[in-house]
Amino acid sequence: MAAAPGVLPLLLRDAASYDHRNAYIALTALKTICALGAPEARQVAAAPGAVEALAAALRRWRSSLDGERLLAFHSAADALASIARADAAHAQKVAAAVPDMLQLLVGALASGDRGGESAAVDAAVCALSAAATEAPGAVAAALAAPSSGPRARALLQQPPLSLPAEAAGALALAASKEAALQSRVAVLGALAAAAGGEAEAARPEACVACGQEAGPGMRLKPCTGCAGGPAGRVLYCGAACQRADWKRHKAFCKLAAAAAKDDAAAGPSEDC
Numbered sequence: 001m002a003a004a005p006g007v008l009p010l011l012l013r014d015a016a017s018y019d020h021r022n023a024y025i026a027l028t029a030l031k032t033i034c035a036l037g038a039p040e041a042r043q044v045a046a047a048p049g050a051v052e053a054l055a056a057a058l059r060r061w062r063s064s065l066d067g068e069r070l071l072a073f074h075s076a077a078d079a080l081a082s083i084a085r086a087d088a089a090h091a092q093k094v095a096a097a098v099p100d101m102l103q104l105l106v107g108a109l110a111s112g113d114r115g116g117e118s119a120a121v122d123a124a125v126c127a128l129s130a131a132a133t134e135a136p137g138a139v140a141a142a143l144a145a146p147s148s149g150p151r152a153r154a155l156l157q158q159p160p161l162s163l164p165a166e167a168a169g170a171l172a173l174a175a176s177k178e179a180a181l182q183s184r185v186a187v188l189g190a191l192a193a194a195a196g197g198e199a200e201a202a203r204p205e206a207c208v209a210c211g212q213e214a215g216p217g218m219r220l221k222p223c224t225g226c227a228g229g230p231a232g233r234v235l236y237c238g239a240a241c242q243r244a245d246w247k248r249h250k251a252f253c254k255l256a257a258a259a260a261k262d263d264a265a266a267g268p269s270e271d272c
Helices: 007-015 020-035 038-046 050-060 067-086 088-097 101-113 118-134 136-144 150-155 165-201 239-266
Strands: none
Touching: 007 020, 007 050, 020 038, 020 050, 020 067, 038 050, 038 067, 038 088, 050 067, 050 088, 067 088, 101 118, 101 136, 118 136, 118 150, 136 150, 136 165, 165 239
């Protein structure tokens, strides 16, 4: 069927449709063609925009996992997995077109943990197992992510990964620590960016809004939002100046407060 002139372009056009009925029929046909073998999967992948259309369908129907929409998601995942299995070059092509494919599939597993459709879970398991054969490290990392859920982490101990329970637990713990570290780095990076503008405005013992300095009869008060942050105190002569300066100060204030809260939650650092 795929060899017939004009068939693949028509299927790909319908696969990209927002009409779930047409998309389901086209994606099922594409899945069936790809499942025939590596030559057929390569033929589908060689059609202009084929992998991109399958990737778009995977994203489009991932949040509507019921009925034919679920089957459309399932078929797109299966077709992409078949193309990726064809050879290393096609695995790279799928990875480039759908860099978040593993996260999308792991998300489908997580939906099963929350009572989602079992067929969506089955589709995700099949596609992830196929991907693990080609890229075990990447799949293991995605399954161990803190947001993956118990079903995903259980796959770490099943073929083709077959990790021992201790190794799976250690990988999940490492992924959790990495996610926490990345979150902290992001907060501190944003704070550093905001601090540049704040340093320009802040003057020792002076209102950052009007410049009035502390003295007899003039007691400056710190912004309570970020007073405990890593950059010290931002002072105002009164509520009027603080309100007037809020638009400028807001980004820094929230970031400094978040960094201070993060420091408090982290507690004292520990050496290994």
